[in-house]
Amino acid sequence: MKSIGIVAEFNPFHKGHQFLIEEAREALEAEAVIAVMSGSFVQRGEPAAFDKWTRAEEAVKNGVNLVVELPAVFACSSAEFFARGGVGVLEGFGCVDWLVFGSESGDLEMLQTAADFLSRHEEELLRQVSVLMKEGMSFPRARQAAAAQLGGGLDLAAVSEPNNILAVEYLRHVKRMKPWTMKRQGDGHHSSASQIRSALMAADPEKWQARQRGYWQMAAAAVLRTDLPALDEILSAGGGLSDKLKKEIRYASSVDELLSRLKSKAYTHTRVRRMLAQTLLGIDRRSVNQAQLYIRVLAFDETGAAFLRDVKKQKCAGLPLITNVNRGLREYPQIRDTLEKDILASDIYNLLTGRDLYSCSDYVKGPKPLKIP
Secondary structure (H helix, E strand, O other), X not given: OOEEEEEEOOOOOOHHHHHHHHHHHHHHOOOEXXXXXXXXXXXXXXXXXXXXXXXXXXXXXXXXXXXXEEXXXXXXXXXXXXXXXHHHHHHHOOOOOEEEEEEOOOOHHHHHHHHHHHHHOXXXXXXXXXXXXXXXXXXXXXXXXHHHHHOOOOOHHHHOOHHHHHHHHHHHHOOOOEEEEEEOOXXXXXXXXXXXXXXXXXXXXXXHHHHHHHHHHHHHXXXXXXXXXXXXXXXXXXXXXXXXXXXXXXXXXXXXXXXHHOOOXXXXXXXXXXXXXXXXXXXXXXXXXXXXXXXXXXXXXXXXXXXXXXXXXXXXXXXXXXXXXXXXXXXXXHHHHHHHHHHHHHHHHHHHHOOOOOOOOOOOOOOOEOOOO
């Protein structure tokens, strides 16, 4: 079964996602679309707009055939780790043919040149980025400046636009799948996920404000109870951010107020948000470096079910295939630490959104086949 894979958040699913899926399916003559999706927390460092089961089912109703979860340790991280986890899960099936993604450039050759350049000069870049960050420069700006200093004709747009950054990281990690990209459509064509989230908040501000207050209280408590050495091990730490966070947390009464107090060229808002979420979930360097990938099924239709049957029949999957968390933990002890982060993320999400902690738990909920007319 010819298949395409995408790494996404669907936070929430919108027409831009649908356009990419339809265009790629037609261009590549794909029979199945497989998506690796962030779970309860998303890459920008905050709880998702809707729970992962709802978002996965919505994706299946709109053209995706199978949705599996991107482990939280990768989902709530920078582009490098987000891409490593997403591509790793897709390649773990052993039979996904194409990796599909949007980009600002839409130029696969240019993106591949940038990916090759960054891989070839990785150690030099890391050294120079470290120096520039100590001088007060943020990581994205430091990497862009370091790449410029190394020269080589790299188009800096490839490492500065958000979807291009992700695209380059996908290309650096992909090994077996063939890459395919499409130029991302602007807001004039499709409403963005951020616009949809803003509209949702405007429609019921009290609900979203209560949720934001609850999240702030939980995240602030996590920072307060974590000592400085442990805080320094959180994935997004470095450059004095842990110490600064410890000092400022008592003076802020919300995430936005904390962001204002930590305003600095060295600390982007997204990095601070990730630092809060990672501290709350206990995502440190060890948990990411030692993470074990798996294929955790969230939702599928009849085509997705047929694809899974093919994977099992051909025995091509190189990763544990999980449809039941309890059985997965029992049969694959090597994935326990990573999978338990997903379970914790869902428990915290359920507390924040007022969902029942037992019936909505990952230990209880599981994927259900959807019949699409």
